[in-house]
């Protein structure tokens with residue numbers, strides 16, 4: 001009896017739930033939009049795409065039956081609200097910006113806006129645009145993604161007021177013409193998972209607050225700027241970090257031991273800076289590293305202080321042109337997953353460990369431009385596997401060195417000076433800087449990054 005009645009209650013409840021959700025859905029599809037928000041949307045778009053664009057004529061119901069490509073909406077309290085805005089030439093039918101595109105302050109009237117993106121929107125070098133310097137706090141309760149990508153006409157500094165957007169999870173300012181110092185207040189964006197500030201003209205030092213406050217960060221990319229000064233040791237506090245790319249700047253000083261605390265880091269790219277004082281001892285503590293790219297730095301020192309065998313997942317090791325001396329340690333052959341090894345254009349001496357040929361995945365080996373002795377004893381099969389991705393030329397003593405016991409005449413020796421990244425590593429290298437111009441690049445994004453994106457979407 002009791003059981004029967006509770007079943008009834010359950011049935012009734014589920015009926016109610018079904019009914020409520022159905023009627024909600026009906027309401028959704030016919031939900032009205034606030035007149036003011038609709039007008040603001042039309043005017044905002046018109047300022048960006050041109051006066052010819054007549055919203056009320058083309059899209060009388062912008063969140064309903066005449067949806068606009070690049071505009072997404074959601075229902076809050078029975079009304080449609082704009083939640084996402086994407087401008088620029090991404091897909092056919094996207095809202096393409098005009099030559100004299102400008103950013104209307106109406107932008108700050110969308111109180112439910114979660115995502116705002118401009119891809120290749122401000123292009124003109126005659127008509128320059130800056131990131132608005134105030135009112136960002138109005139979007140603070142909702143905005144999670146802010147992106148300006150490939151806007152050569154976007155100039156000026158990052159306004160500190162942008163750091164009032166404390167809900168931001170992704171801040172991407174990539175391939176613009178922004179300049180000036182990075183605001184110290186970036187550390188206020190404590191929910192950031194991705195911070196990408198690559199490919200502008202930023203100068204000055206990396207704010208230490210980034211490392212000490214942004215503990216959720218997964219991706220930090222400040223490559224291709226003019227940043228100076230040392231690497232703040234606080235970066236070691238970003239315990240979740242997966243990718244750190246600071247390549248092509250003017251950073252100098254030693255690599256801090258605290259980098260060893262980055263236990264999740266899979267990519268460390270510091271190529272093309274002025275780092276010195278050798279490899280940090282703690283290098284081998286970054287146990288998850290897959291790509292370690294330090295080429296073109298006057299690092300100096302040698303390879304002996306690192307326990308290479310601990311980097312079990314390392315597949316790309318680029319130490320080309322880093323002023324290394326000493327010998328190539330045998331322990332390097334314990335990096336079993338190594339695919340790409342570049343030690344070229346250093347001052348390495350001694351013999352080449354012949355066991356390198358036993359690394360099952362190795363498909364690129366650059367040893368040219370050193371002082372390595374002896375002749376190489378690699379099999380024909382090994383040379384066939386390497387093809388042009390092997391180079392040993394420019395080792396002046398290689399033919400006269402007699403103290404490499406195992407030496408015997410080997411097959412042809414590559415002489416090429418240039419290096420070819422294998423497919424795998426070159427896709428890693430592009431994965432941090434998605435130019436809007438190409439969808440293909442998106443396809444090349446590493447699986448891990450996709451997972452991060454999916455995780456972000458699930459979080460919404």
Ligand SMILES: *[C@@H]1O[C@H](CO)[C@@H](O)[C@H](O)[C@H]1NC(C)=O
Pocket residue numbers: 054055056057
């Ligand atoms: C847009 O079109 C409507 C209806 O055709 C017209 O009344 C209005 O003046 C137009 N607005 C602009 C800005 O051209």
Ligand SMILES: *[C@@H]1O[C@H](CO)[C@@H](O)[C@H](O)[C@H]1NC(C)=O
Pocket residue numbers: 287288289312313
């Ligand atoms: C190495 O990679 C494998 C997957 O390929 C992963 O399961 C493992 O956790 C990684 N090891 C470390 C130390 O990150």
Ligand SMILES: *[C@@H]1O[C@H](CO)[C@@H](O)[C@H](O)[C@H]1NC(C)=O
Pocket residue numbers: 298300301323325
């Ligand atoms: C390379 O290292 C040597 C010491 O081994 C040092 O004397 C020289 O200045 C370094 N070169 C550069 C360009 O840093």
Ligand SMILES: *[C@@H]1O[C@H](CO)[C@@H](O)[C@H](O)[C@H]1NC(C)=O
Pocket residue numbers: 325326347349
């Ligand atoms: C290269 O290393 C040798 C010792 O192996 C040293 O004598 C020489 O000065 C180094 N050359 C440079 C340019 O650092």
